[in-house]
Amino acid sequence: MGGDRAAPSFTTIRLEIDDAIATITLDRPDALNALTMAMKEDLLSAFRSVARDRSVRAVVLTGAGRAFCAGQDLRERLQPDAAPLAVELRERYNPIIRAMRSLDQPIVGAINGVAAGAGASLAFACDVRVAAEGASFLLAFGRIGLVPDSGGTWLLPRLVGSAKAAELALLGDAFSAADAERFGLVVRVVSADGLAEAAREVTARLASMAPRALALTKRALQRAWSVDLDEALEDEAFRQGIAGATADHAEGLAAFLEKRPPRFTGE
Numbered sequence: 001m002g003g004d005r006a007a008p009s010f011t012t013i014r015l016e017i018d019d020a021i022a023t024i025t026l027d028r029p030d031a032l033n034a035l036t037m038a039m040k041e042d043l044l045s046a047f048r049s050v051a052r053d054r055s056v057r058a059v060v061l062t063g064a065g066r067a068f069c070a071g072q073d074l075r076e077r078l079q080p081d082a083a084p085l086a087v088e089l090r091e092r093y094n095p096i097i098r099a100m101r102s103l104d105q106p107i108v109g110a111i112n113g114v115a116a117g118a119g120a121s122l123a124f125a126c127d128v129r130v131a132a133e134g135a136s137f138l139l140a141f142g143r144i145g146l147v148p149d150s151g152g153t154w155l156l157p158r159l160v161g162s163a164k165a166a167e168l169a170l171l172g173d174a175f176s177a178a179d180a181e182r183f184g185l186v187v188r189v190v191s192a193d194g195l196a197e198a199a200r201e202v203t204a205r206l207a208s209m210a211p212r213a214l215a216l217t218k219r220a221l222q223r224a225w226s227v228d229l230d231e232a233l234e235d236e237a238f239r240q241g242i243a244g245a246t247a248d249h250a251e252g253l254a255a256f257l258e259k260r261p262p263r264f265t266g267e
């Protein structure tokens, strides 16, 4: 399942592909991985590159150093030539969130430290999150007179429920990894030293599963939020028709009957 091409290199993030798993590391640790224009462009390119690479079965998103991501780089925002906020969101942040949510491969957020502002939204846009004990989440927007963005208002209520989302977004208090686990936002909290391994464990499990079925499941879960039960039932039937016609489904059935682990190929 090894990568079939060299991963592109970037200046503000790292993209490493190893044994069907792509790891994207936000890599400006001195600024707590705050998002500059270059970094947003790199991140979008990385997700697009992963989307094209069928050898990649699952993705880890994490941060270098002590933070996951401190959101928009506020020093860059204060530059006289900074784009207006709405433009920056439409042209740079929103495409990243769309790329993450439409990516066929599941994304595991390995939340190693603080995830603030748009950094929290990036964490919310992952499919599954594991966190280090010292990690925290902060909807920092209100503190600087802004509105949660980059999908935060859409994703958070769906992850934790509307009452909790309102509390977190309006009051803007930081919350810990343990709180996030309690809210159902992260699946596991581990020691900082154990985070990479814990994330790898979850990601490797996903990477061993049937890729088409995972991609269809991701889409179905997302679509279910905006349709009624009848449409969701029809959507499930449609997607099951696709999944049921794959070689991986036949392999899953054969493996069950032969009492052996399945070997899914993505076909």
Ligand code: T3D
Residues within 6 Å of the ligand: 030, 031, 032, 034, 035, 070, 071, 072, 073, 074, 075, 077, 085, 088, 089, 114, 116, 117, 118, 119, 138, 140, 141, 144, 146, 149
């Ligand atoms: O274009 C647009 O603006 C639209 C999009 C907006 C989306 C957003 O993300 S808005 C929200 C932006 N983010 C924030 O408001 C968070 C700002 N950062 C903080 O509140 C704190 O840094 C943290 C709570 C995240 C961490 O606090 P702490 O005490 O652990 O670290 P620190 O000392 O504050 O930060 C360490 C360094 O990182 C420091 O640099 P220095 O002094 O050592 O040279 C600090 O300036 C830098 N840093 C942290 N966050 C940012 C940042 N530099 C630029 N931008 C940041 N967001």
